[in-house]
Amino acid sequence: MKTSLVALAALSLAAPFSASPALAQEAPDRLSAVADEALASDTAAWDFVEGITTEVGPRQAGTEAEQRGRDWAVTWLRANGFRNVADEPYQMQTWVPGSNATARVTAPYAQDLMIVPLGNSASTGEAGIEAEVVYFPSYADLAAAPEGSLTGKIAFISHDMRPTQDGSGYGFAGPVRWTGAGLAASKGAVATVIRSIGTETERTPHTGGTSFPDGVKPTPAGALSNPDADNLERMFARADGKPITMKLVLTPRVIGETTSGNVVGEIVGRDPSLPPVLLACHLDSWWNGTGAFDDGAGCGIVAAAALNVAKAGQPLRTIRVLFAGAEEVGLFGSTAYSEAHIDEPIAVGIESDFGADRIWRIDSNFTASNPDLYGKLARAVARFGVAPSREIATGGADINIVRDQGGALIDLQQDGSRYFDLHHTNNDTLDKIDPAQLRQNVAVYTQVAGILANTREPFKPAE
């Protein structure tokens, strides 16, 4: 930790920043004043996330609830003065979680454990399945299990995830969820239960998508809450080799092709011939929470920022907000948006999809190639506690279009220390949002989007 801080401190004194005008030499401007106002008193982001979580709630991709979310968002954008508001539909194969999810240890220590199905899980049928559980302390232990060794068994994969500010713990523990069930199925498992990919000790299992490799038939797959995974591990310690059996009931199903959509709206710029600034988020959520932290907050932040930029005067470039659909279940909205608009250049893409805690770092993919612009942005947000970096931005999940176009990307990194306490759980509710930190996000987005929308030159020189 200390090492990183020292490295960042050194970085902030080095190129590309030292080549640019010093902070004190830049006079206050209308945009900065608006961003400062946002920090103190923005209400638009809160109004959005409070409204959609209250009036719509969960917005599972491809369902009527997601449709109600889009309708609500369209109404909100129009009411708040956005132009060219549209719900751009696409078709998708839709998975729904079903209404029952139970996991009961049947022997030797009968008790219920709390579980949720993972996205793309198959169904056990209402009657459920009962089988012996095989315990793998980690993904590597499962990987080392011989082919066929899980035939007829339920695999239980645990892991050791810890909170990280930058979210890197997800990369470490995530494979257990992303591919663990498929790997277990390939070795014969009839079902898989994992320890939640989550960093808290609440009785709130974390869902999320899993996938099965080609040629491997999907099996039922669910996540136990961390306290339940602890309990199951203790059962293995106490059973001393006696078999542990579990009855699992998970009833997800694929309901076939349904309509989803991307909602867009614009603050139209003075020169609409210039490629727009794209601010993205996603509107869908898993069914179990209310989609507050993930990602109602993100939509509220980017929409509020666009409105704030307009308060400082009509920007040169158009600012477009993209509230993508069906992100959680496989980026269907992001893919559809890129396919539909690939020939319409985007100037720069930024996405907010990591909760509502404060932004602490600004990354771009033009830091080296356009140091003046990066330095200007970094200096402008320093007063909000946002540090510069040399990390190369890769962009959020919903801005495939910008990656597909090879365009400019910025990542405004949020503090993820508690993100995986809430991620994909029923605990993703409005009360988890700190209004002061939400406003800091709005202020930073306002500042960054405002500078970009008022810059005529291309952001990312050809390489």
Place this chain on the structure above:
Amino acid sequence: MKTSLVALAALSLAAPFSASPALAQEAPDRLSAVADEALASDTAAWDFVEGITTEVGPRQAGTEAEQRGRDWAVTWLRANGFRNVADEPYQMQTWVPGSNATARVTAPYAQDLMIVPLGNSASTGEAGIEAEVVYFPSYADLAAAPEGSLTGKIAFISHDMRPTQDGSGYGFAGPVRWTGAGLAASKGAVATVIRSIGTETERTPHTGGTSFPDGVKPTPAGALSNPDADNLERMFARADGKPITMKLVLTPRVIGETTSGNVVGEIVGRDPSLPPVLLACHLDSWWNGTGAFDDGAGCGIVAAAALNVAKAGQPLRTIRVLFAGAEEVGLFGSTAYSEAHIDEPIAVGIESDFGADRIWRIDSNFTASNPDLYGKLARAVARFGVAPSREIATGGADINIVRDQGGALIDLQQDGSRYFDLHHTNNDTLDKIDPAQLRQNVAVYTQVAGILANTREPFKPAE
């Protein structure tokens, strides 16, 4: 807060303590050494609560799960050297929660809210009931509603509970749960949903018993989690007078008379003719948690303390542990124990049933009448951070027998600051127990029970 601390500090310098020998004059003894060892390294309490939550889990009163809990406890007590271990049966009318509990707002803002049934709730039937919701911000608002004004409606009672160290917030907010549904039913409500009697913002509704007055037919009654109650309140704010309707499915039922029981065990004293020291807890739990904080920890604490006293040499008096049954649903075990043993005098009763956080105060009901003994106890536990007080102990729920006999009572007050974060929720799991604070409880109980069990004189002089 400051006022209270000052008052306590003044108290600690005043009578009855100043009349007793000063702390420094009391030489270390074997009992104190054993208590100190318990603080550093007791494992028995953890072994008990870890074991029963892992191998049995939830222990709903009157069910086969509670029976498994008794069997497990009997085995544990015998294995750990207790004598006269017994499971003393009694019959009770048994309520069970049923398997489905859902609350869905159907209009104008359709979404599911998380709910659990309250103990003694009636069933809606599997088909559920749908009705308009009437919002009462507090119990007083419900009390002010005219007779008959809730006919055909679902009452929603909220409140404003905050954490308190001494648990007094339960007395403030508790009536909403204890009698709110009965009061609403008496005014015509077809069902009641309350904001959970809990102090956290997790998506974990708090169950607990409710009761209906004579002549009022029980209705379905459930508790929403705090975030869901927040959401429902926001819906009322946004609906601006439009009716809010809810579909409620709660399927508890009374399964008739079943057998429950009290488990007892003894460390037999040198003079079994002297009335014993009774250390109590309860073995049952609500179905949704695992009965760790409430009250597996309490049973582990008192059992470990009894074992520790024996390590310091056979005590003069017998120490009896009472693991009461069916406390949560109406003190059936406490009542049965008193009825069965009312003619067998108890020297003193102490119960642990407020989680596993540190003990911070010692109260008795003989502080004024037997200041020497109270002062000796208070001085002996001061090194564990336990303060004296002038509060009059009333004893835990499971020691009715001592109250019925007019006997001596001690309350070793635990820090309840986070108790109502977990109380009666599915989050009542082993991981919530801090092993260091658990050991502090064992140390204090060891010290107090050891002094009492080695004192020949009666504790509470006739008044």
